[in-house]
Amino acid sequence: MASGMDEREVQKTYWIEHSADLSVEAMMLDSNASDLDKEERPEVLSLLPAYEGKSVLELGAGIGRFTGELAEKAGQLVALDFIESAIKKNESINGHHKNVKFMCADVTSPDLHISEGSVDVIFSNWLLMYLSDNEVECLAARMIKWLKDDGCIFFRESCFHQSGDSKRKYNPTHYREPRYYTKVFKECCMSDNTGNSFELSLVGCKCIGAYVRNKKNQNQICWIWQKVSSHDDKGFQRFLDRVEYSNESILRYEHVYGKGFVSVGGLETTKELVAKLGLKPGQKVLDVGCGVGGSDFYMAKNFDVEVVGIDFSINMISLAIERAIGLKYPVEFECADCTRKTYPVNTFDIIYSRDALLHIKDKPTLFKSFHQWLKPGGILLITDYCKNAENPSVEFADYIERGGYHLHDIKTYEQMLENAGFVNVIAEDRTDLFVETLQKELNDLEKKKNEFVDDLSEEYYNETVKRWKGKLNRGESGEQKWGFFIAKKE
Secondary structure: OOOOHHHHHHHHHHHHHHOOOOOHHHHHOOOOHHHHHHHHHHHHHHOOOOOOOOEEEEEOOOOOOOHHHHHHHOOEEEEEEOOHHHHHHHHHHHOOOOOEEEEEOOOOOOOOOOOOOOEEEEEEEOOHHHOOHHHHHHHHHHHHHHEEEEEEEEEEEEOOOOOOOOOOOOOOOOOOOHHHHHHHHHOOEEEOOOOOEEEEEEEEEEEOHHHHHHHOOOOEEEEEEEEEEOOOOOHHHHHHHHHHOOHHHHHHHHHHHOOOOOOOOHHHHHHHHHHHHOOOOOOEEEEEOOOOOHHHHHHHHHHOOEEEEEEOOHHHHHHHHHHHOOOOOOEEEEEOOOOOOOOOOOOEEEEEEEOOHHHOOOHHHHHHHHHHHEEEEEEEEEEEEEEOOOOOOHHHHHHHHHHOOOOOOHHHHHHHHHHOOOEEEEEEEOHHHHHHHHHHHHHHHHHOHHHHHHHOOHHHHHHHHHHHHHHHHHHHHOOEEEEEEEEEOO
């Protein structure tokens, strides 16, 4: 692929060729564009941060597929594209919106001047994949400067491979791995003229559901970032991604639980628990704390259900999305905080969560949300770390604090579910299975020591064995419990 000015000429030539008829099909490079657009465009717009009455910058606006709707709410909107015929078509369609300024400009050009700290929301849909790596990095650095404090960036890209079915003589598009974009924007930072430091905080990252549903395709991915003070505390997410669920920790868990799993028993317990759900084709499942997606792939493949997996760990979701590519399963992943996420009432048939809610402090409020999100007759299934009703030992209290866990005894957990409105609540102490599984995992780990050490290190192996033996000892003493809960919405 050409670079520098050559890259820009290649991309311009490509888009002049593919925008000759200035249609939605040409812009989306797909013969089914009109039907896709009806489902996809409202979804993309629904993901945007609030922009009513605010300043919006739309990069790569094209013929205005999003411009008109952005203009309906925005205070001021700048719609920018580097193909003159496209931006003129956009203006002919949306020029009646007096709050829109149309610009023919290349986002990589040093002659493009946007005032620093002047924009509330930057929006782009399929733009960065038409820039070189260096151009993406330079644009990210400019974007954070253009944003006001607390302003947001939304961008959506095709990753891994082409989605549209349009015939192309050549294709200069950069189908990157999602982790590339996450890394570039996560590392983006700046200082203003008064010495204040700012960075970008990831608000959300998800697959576009319309492509999952219509094409079984998870490669359409969007990100939302917010400009925050570098002193703002994003401690919990950083802890998850740097410590608890660092890439090394995920690999460690998979060595123990099996590929795709980060919860007790891996595939074996997943099969046993999922069997209790009575899944039927076409049902919609929400997996809260989905990790790297093993349970979701299992349910989608074997029961033909649609699964939405959410997790607060960027590393987990990035890996889950990568592994979904090419599987053709109706599984959609999103990096999201379940305590802040909202879904319409009566959305899901099943809500499923495995050993993840120990991170959540306010479980009563979350359980009320689960109750609302479930359809009448819907089922909630949870496994989670619990404790006995007595005060924890010093060692166990230290373990809870280091992990940032919020544990309850099984009876209290049951009561919280009933208080949230669930009926037919079954709360079981499955610590015997927990202990049995831990011992089996330890035995298997010792047999695979060389493989583990080759992938990670002997130090990491010893730390893992120590950790598992600690859980085993606490389980055998009855101090650490493993709870199983299943409940129904009337």
